[in-house]
Amino acid sequence: MRAMGIGWVARQxxxxxxxxxxxxxxxxxxxRYDISVxxxxxxxxxxxxxxxxxxxxxxxxxxxxxxxxxGLALRAVAMDGERLDTREVELADAPGLKAVWVHLPRxxxxxxxxxxTFVYAGRPAGGRWAHIDEGGLRLSRxxxxxxxxxxxxxxxARVSCATFPGMVAVTDGDLALSSETxxxxxxxxxxxxxxxxxxxxxxxxxxxxxxxxxxxxxxxLGPRLKxxxxxxxxxxxxxxxxxxxxxxxxxxxxxVAVLRRQYPGDEHxxxxxxxLAHETAxxxxxxxxxxxxGDTWFHEALARAMAYETVGHVLGNDARAALIHEEIDRYAxxxxxxxxxxxxxxxxxxxxxxDAPRHVCIRAAxxxxxxxxxxxxxxxxxxxxxxxxxxxxxxxxxxEFVKVAERVSGKPVDSLIRQWLGTTASFAYEIRxxxxxxxxxxxxxxxxxxxxxxxxxxxxxxxVLLAGDEWKTREKVTLTGRDQVLVFxxxxxxxxxxxxPDAYLPNRSWRRCRAILTPGLxxxx
Numbered sequence: 001m002r003a004m005g006i007g008w009v010a011r012q013x014x015x016x017x018x019x020x021x022x023x024x025x026x027x028x029x030x031x032r033y034d035i036s037v038x039x040x041x042x043x044x045x046x047x048x049x050x051x052x053x054x055x056x057x058x059x060x061x062x063x064x065x066x067x068x069x070x071g072l073a074l075r076a077v078a079m080d081g082e083r084l085d086t087r088e089v090e091l092a093d094a095p096g097l098k099a100v101w102v103h104l105p106r107x108x109x110x111x112x113x114x115x116x117t118f119v120y121a122g123r124p125a126g127g128r129w130a131h132i133d134e135g136g137l138r139l140s141r142x143x144x145x146x147x148x149x150x151x152x153x154x155x156x157a158r159v160s161c162a163t164f165p166g167m168v169a170v171t172d173g174d175l176a177l178s179s180e181t182x183x184x185x186x187x188x189x190x191x192x193x194x195x196x197x198x199x200x201x202x203x204x205x206x207x208x209x210x211x212x213x214x215x216x217x218x219x220x221l222g223p224r225l226k227x228x229x230x231x232x233x234x235x236x237x238x239x240x241x242x243x244x245x246x247x248x249x250x251x252x253x254x255x256v257a258v259l260r261r262q263y264p265g266d267e268h269x270x271x272x273x274x275x276l277a278h279e280t281a282x283x284x285x286x287x288x289x290x291x292x293x294g295d296t297w298f299h300e301a302l303a304r305a306m307a308y309e310t311v312g313h314v315l316g317n318d319a320r321a322a323l324i325h326e327e328i329d330r331y332a333x334x335x336x337x338x339x340x341x342x343x344x345x346x347x348x349x350x351x352x353x354x355d356a357p358r359h360v361c362i363r364a365a366x367x368x369x370x371x372x373x374x375x376x377x378x379x380x381x382x383x384x385x386x387x388x389x390x391x392x393x394x395x396x397x398x399x400e401f402v403k404v405a406e407r408v409s410g411k412p413v414d415s416l417i418r419q420w421l422g423t424t425a426s427f428a429y430e431i432r433x434x435x436x437x438x439x440x441x442x443x444x445x446x447x448x449x450x451x452x453x454x455x456x457x458x459x460x461x462x463x464v465l466l467a468g469d470e471w472k473t474r475e476k477v478t479l480t481g482r483d484q485v486l487v488f489x490x491x492x493x494x495x496x497x498x499x500x501p502d503a504y505l506p507n508r509s510w511r512r513c514r515a516i517l518t519p520g521l522x523x524x525x
Contacts, residue, residue, distance in 0.1 A: 027061045028054050028108070033157040039202045041167055044132035046072075047121040054116055056108035063103045066118075067091075069139065070098045071125035077102050078117045096125040135222045135260060136167070136203015157191040157198060169202040170220050170258055193286060193393055201258050212237045213244065215253055222260035232259060232272060235314070239276045242313035243284060243306075247385050251392060255283050270311065270319055277310035278303045286393030295397030297349060297356030301364030302401075306384075308369060308503075317502065324369065324503035327362050328427070331506075334359035335424075345421040349398070364398075366427075366506035367420045371405065371413060373504035374461065379409045419457040420506065427506045428453035429479070429499055434515035436468075436494040446494040446515060450484045457481050465501040468493040474501070493517055 032053035039046045054064055068074065070090060077084045077100075087101040108114060124130035124139055131138045158176075161169040162184050173191035180186075191198075206226035208219040210233050217236050221229055236257065243250065257279050263271040281303035304327070312320035334357065345360050372380040383405045391400055398417070405413040434448035446466055458481030466473045471492035488494075497513045499505070 027058050028056050028064050030155045031055050031113070033155045033198070034159075035157070035198070036160040037162070037200065039137060039161060039163045039167075039169070039200075041137050041163055041202050043123070044137050045121070045123045046137070048072075048119070050118040050120075052116045052118070054108075054114045056110055056112050056114075059107075059110045061104070061108040063101055066100045066102065068098055068100050068120065069122075069124045069129055070096050071130065072120045072122040074100060075119040075121060076117075077119075079105065079114055084116075096127045096129045135224075136201065136205070138199075138201045138203075138258075138260075140199060156193070157189075159189045159191070159198060159200075160186065161188075161200065161202065162186045163202050166204065167202055168205040168207060168220060169200065170205070170256065171200050172198055172256075174254060175218075205258070208233045210237065212240055213249075215240060215250060215255060218254070218256045220256070220258045222258075224262040225259055235269070235272055236276050238314045239273060239280055239310055242277070242310045243280060245313065246309065246381050247284065247388060250284055252283050252286065255280060269315060270323060273311050273314050273319075274307045274323060277307040277314075280310070281306040285388055285391070295395070297345075297360050298364060298398045298401070300356060300361040301368060304361055304365035305368040305372075308365070309372075321501070321503045324366070327366065328503075328506065331359050331362040331366065334362070344424050346418065347422075363506065364421060367417055369504055370420065370460065370506060371416065373502075374416060375405065375409045375411060375413070380405075383408045416460075419460075423457065429507055431497055431499060431513040434497050434513055435518055436515045437518040438493075439489065442491075444490050444493050445487060446490065446497070447485065447487045448497060448513070448515070450479070450486055450499070452481060452483055460505065462500050462505045462507075463502065464488070465498040466490055466494045467496040467498070469495070479505075 030052055033050065034052075035048060035050040037046055037048045068088075074086060074088065077086055082105055084105065085103040087103070089099045089101070091097045091099055102116065104114065124132070124137070126132065129140045157173065159171045159173060161171065163169050165180055165182065165185050167185055169185070169187045171187075171189050173189035176188045176190045178185070178187045201220070204223055205220040206223075206229055208221065208229040210217050210219075217233065217240070219229070219233050219236055221232060225232060236255075240250075240255065257276055259272060259275060261271070262268070282299070284306075285299065285302070308320055308324055308327075311323050345363050348356075348360055375383065383401075386408060387396070387401055387404045390396075390404070402414045402417060405411075430451045430453050432449045432451055434446070436444055436446040439445045458479045460479050460481075462477055462479050464475050464477050464486070466475065466488055468490075469492070471490075473488070473490045473492070473494075475488050477486060494515050495517060497515055499513075500507055
C-alpha cells in the first residue's frame with residue numbers, strides 16, 4: 001500500500017504540472033516564430049534572439065509558458081521594449097528541460113496579439129535534448145525553442161544561424177539563403193508550413209543533394225559517413241520509393257535528413273534505412289515531432305511502425321523481422337527498468353508528459369503492427385493514406401487514427417488497441433513439448449503446447465510456421481490468451497516451429513523452437 005501511495009502522489013504532481021502547461025496552450029497560441037542563432041560549435045555554446053507573435057484564444061490572458069533547455073540562461077523577455085517578469089520551473093519528468101512562464105504586463109483580449117522578444121544563451125544540457133561531441137552540436141525540437149502553444153495551434157518560422165566557416169547548420173524548413181566569408185557561415189531557413197518545434201544541428205557535415213520523383217532530397221552526413229554519401233543517398237531514394245508505393249505521392253517536396261553514426265558492418269544498412277524511414281514519416285505527416293502537445297508519443301510510435309514497413313520494402317522481410325525482434329527485446333528490457341513501466345500506455349498518455357519513454361513508443365508501434373495484420377495490408381495502408389490526407393500538419397493522436405481505421409475497415413480497432421495498450425502485461429508465449437510423428441496413411445502430425453508466460457491478451461489472430469528441411473507450412477491460429485494445445489497435420493516432417501514468422505504479434509517468444517521427431521506411428525489421432 002505504501003508503494004502505491006507514493007506512485008499516486010508522483011502521478012498526481014506530474015498530471016498537475018503538465019495540465020497547467022496544457023492550459024497555457026489553450027489560452028494562447030504562437031503564430032509566428034523568428035529566431036537568430038549564433039553557435040560556437042567547438043565549445044557547444046549558442047546565443048539566440050527569438051521574436052514570437054502570441055495570439056490570445058480567450059479573454060484575460062495574463063501569462064504563457066515556453067519550454068527551454070535547462071542549460072540555456074534566459075537573459076531577457078520583452079514586449080514593446082518593456083522587460084517582462086518570468087518564472088522558471090525545472091521539469092522533474094523531463095530532466096534537462098525547464099518551463100519558463102512569461103507574465104504579460106496587461107491582459108490580452110481574445111484575438112489580440114503580442115510581440116515578444118526572447119534573448120538567451122549558454123551550453124545546452126545533454127541527455128535526450130542535446131548532443132555535443134567533436135562532430136558538432138545538435139538540439140532536439142523541444143530543447144532550445146519550443147513554445148507550448150505550438151502544440152495546439154502550430155506556427156511558421158524563420159531561422160537564421162551563424163557559425164564558423166567550414167561548418168554546416170541544418171534545421172527545419174526550406175533553406176532560403178546561405179553565405180560564407182573568411183569569418184563566418186550564415187544559413188537562413190523559412191518554414192512555410194506549420195511546425196510544432198524547431199531543431200538545430202551544426203557541425204562538420206558532407207552535404208549530398210538529389211532530386212528524386214520531383215522531390216528535393218538533402219542528406220547531411222557526419223565525418224564518419226562522408227565517404228558513403230552516394231550509398232546513403234541511394235538508400236534515401238529507396239525509402240521515398242517505399243513511401244510512395246504505400247501512401248502515394250507526398251505533399252512535401254523537400255525532405256532533409258541528418259546521419260551522424262557509423263554502425264557495425266553487419267547492421268549498418270539496417271540502421272541507416274531505419275533512421276531515414278523514421279524521419280521521413282515525420283516529414284510526410286507534416287509534423288516534425290507532432291502537432292498536439294499530448295500526442296507526441298503516438299506520432300513517434302507511428303514513425304517507428306512506418307520504419308518497420310519501409311525496412312521490409314527496401315531490405316526485405318528478413319531484415320524487417322530482425323528489426324522488430326530487436327524492438328521487442330528492447331521493449332522487454334526498457335519496460336522492466338524504465339520510468340513509467342508500472343503504467344499502461346493509455347494511462348501514461350493521459351498524464352500529458354512532454355517526452356515519452358522509449359518503451360511506450362515501442363509498445364504502441366508494435367500494436368500498430370498488430371493492427372496492420374488484423375486489418376490486412378490494403379485496409380491498413382488505406383487507413384494510413386486517409387489519416388495523412390485529413391490530419392497532415394493538424395492536431396491528431398491515437399483517437400483520430402482509430403476512427404479512421406474503423407471507418408475504413410469496419411472492424412472494432414478501438415477494442416483491439418485498448419486490449420494491448422491498456423495493460424502493463426508482458427507479451428510472451430512459449431512453445432513447449434513440440435513433437436512431430438508420422439501419421440498412419442502418410443503425412444505427419446505436429447503437436448505442441450502454447451503457454452502464455454506473461455499476460456498477453458486475446459483473442460488475436462497469428463500465424464504459425466511449421467518447417468522441416470526445405471518444406472514449410474503456414475497455418476493461421478487464434479490465440480485465446482490462455483494456454484493452448486495445438487495440433488497440425490502436414491505432408492512433411494516438422495523440425496522447427498516459429499510463432500508469428502512475419503513479426504506481426506508483439507510477442508517476445510519469437511525465437512525458433514525445435515520439434516522432436518518421433519519415429520514410428522503417431523500416438524495422436
